[in-house]
Amino acid sequence: MLRSARLALLRGLGALGIDEAALRTRWRRNRLLILGYHGIALDDEHHWDPELYMPAETLCRRLELIRDAGCHVLALDDAISHLYAGDLPPRSVALTFDDGAYDFYARAFPIVEAFGYPVTVYFTTYYAELARPVYDAMASYLLWKGRGRVLRWPEVLGQLRDVALTEGGRDVVGERLRRFPVEHGLSGRDKDALLARLAALLDVDYDVILKKRLLQLMTLAEAGELARRGVDLQLHTHRHRLSLEEAVFIREVEDNRERLRRLRASEATHFCYPGGVARREFLPWLRRRNVASATTCDPGMASRRHDRLLLPRYVDTAGHTDAEFRGWLTGVAAFMPRRRQAEATGQFLEVCGRA
Ligand SMILES: [Zn+2]
Structure with a gap:
């Protein structure tokens, strides 16, 4: 379906009140919308890469739409427990940010905090230690x-x-x-x-x-400060890298987890695939390391039928309209054909090892 036709349809559904009705369905009630974000511009980064960066006003507008739709924003760990227990509250949403950029610390978190929403950061730690640009x-x-x-x-x-x-x-x-x-x-x-x-x-x-500090990550000290203020820091590999060799793949997860251990009270058990690259062979490796959930960049609403290690996620970008975003809050957008979004994080991705 063409994007223009999809947008017209979403606007039409909104005008008829059908999207409001969708928010109250049992189908929506049994689903969790996991939202994924990357950068919030400190300067002009959203003009450089609008797939990766959005202006702070856009994030603010998204959170207003979430609030106005009466959504329940849950901490990721709670959301996943309730999803598989079958007792999600109505209109469930979880907020996630990838990478742990400095702009999360300086721009995004103050906005999220003002709304009082829980938030997860999938924190990649190599550049955080180096404290230099990616x-x-x-x-x-x-x-x-x-x-x-x-x-x-x-x-x-x-x-x-x-x-x-x-x-x-x-x-x-x-x-x-x-x-x-x-x-x-x-x-x-x-x-x-x-x-x-x-x-x-x-x-x-x-x-x-x-x-x-454009295109830099938070330092470990800054991340630790946010953790004390309630931000949930989770796994995203140490070097933002996946390998097709188990030992290298696991080392990336464990190097990352070891840094997070210094910042969190409990063990980090939720993972996000760098670049959204999720391959079947990764699943047993993650399971053996007690990873409780893993999110991709495949747009969709998570349901109990999804493997815990292949949870879909809607990666929001500045180019999406209010109608599209609301279509995801209600769930109606999940029924419309669309392209995969894995390329959104291409800038930060490196996959190594045998093909
Ligand atoms: Zn990433």
């Missing part, structure tokens, strides 16, 4: 800041020589910058120096970007 994302952001310029950087670009930073040119250089640290075995610090050099070549003021 490399792939920052490289892409800097190339966007320098859009329209010509980049000459023979040490990195090799034979590419001068590259005009059109959209296509940015893709080519972005790919080269993704591969370069792997091919040269660069450390986190080396990668950071590469970003500073890129900014200088593009005449972008990197110090200002660092000071604003």
Whole structure:
């Protein structure tokens, strides 16, 4: 179904009051809407990547729609217990944020807290410890800041020589910058120096970007402060990386869990697949590590029939309209054909190991 037709239908259902009726059905009552968010812009990140970032006003508007629809926002752990016990309260919703960016600490949490809603952060910890920008994302952001310029950087670009930073040119250089640290075995610090050099070549003021902490994660201290204020920190792998080799996959989960252990009173048992990449072979590995639930980026309403380790989630972005969002709160949007959303987190994803 075309997006325009879907939007018209959702608006029509709203006008007829059918979406309001849907909110009260037994079907909706037995389902949990798990909402997924990424970044809330500190500056202009939502213009760079509107799939990954939304303005603070949009988040605020979403929470108003949740409140106005009379939804029950549950803590994730409670929501999952009630889902499988078959005693969810009406209109159940759970709020999740991926990665644990600094903008969650500075922008998103104050908004969520003002509404009094519980919230889960799937916190990836490698860049939180490093306290520097996320490399792939920052490289892409800097190339966007320098859009329209010509980049000459023979040490990195090799034979590419001068590259005009059109959209296509940015893709080519972005790919080269993704591969370069792997091919040269660069450390986190080396990668950071590469970003500073890129900014200088593009005449972008990197110090200002660092000071604003764009595309950085919360530090462990900041995350700990939020945990004490009620934020539920959960598993998202240490390096935001999945492996098809069990030992590497498990090490990522355990390295992540070990950091969270210092910040939480209890063991972290809820997991979110980085990039939404959920494969069947991961399920027994997660079960053996006492992972109680895992969320994907496949849009849908969670029901008791879902495997606990393959829970669907609606990843909300700035491009969605109020009608679409309300369609998910009521559940009617779940009946409309749509595309998968796993690509939404592509910037932050790395999958390694055998195919
Ligand atoms: Zn993520």
